[in-house]
Amino acid sequence: MKTIAAQPFDFSFDPARTALIVIDMQRDFIEPGGFGAALGNDVTLLKKIVPTVGRLIGAFRRAGLPVIHTRECHKPDLSDLPRAKHARGKPSLRIGDAGPMGRILIAGEPGADIVPELAAAAGEVVIDKPGKGAFHATPLADILAAKKITHLVFAGVTTEVCVQTTMREANDRGFDCLLAEDATESYFPEFKKATIDMIRAQGAIVGWTATVDQISSAIISP
């Protein structure tokens, strides 16, 4: 077992049973002209964490631990897009509409891909998910069970939407969950802070939080 100096207290984990899940570091959320921008958000905040997420991915790769990537996207025929999700908000472009990076949040379009700096390496799992949570309507639970994973480290965007939803799904499924504080971001700084606070409140009711340096030094140490 190893230990990460985390909040609200140390996070103990068996590296052989630990994976990194990088949530939705896609052009549609991080670059101008995508879904995030169409919702009226300033995407520059999200772009800033790309190097930090890259450092965390690099540490997991160096330690030989699994890195799993997710992408929020839908089938081109929109058959996996609930009416309620399509209708929600007042975006300038809706899911499936044509934008500067192709059709918004559609699998196979340039905007739905992961930013090139963080592209999946050969052999890494990439989960396409139609929901905010990565367990809903995906094979993620089966993939983690097959790898005997019990502990998950989370990074990605946005903190209070897809990252928090997935952490809560994982927590209810019995995983010990740790959020990398500086490798996640929201369009709303106050929502990021609130999410970190609520995750680790009440004695880690949803999970733990730690910095990329704290996580990396623990997983790379002999």
Ligand code: TIU
């Ligand atoms: N809008 C927003 O903050 N997030 C999303 O729609 N998806 C993800 O968080 N990936």
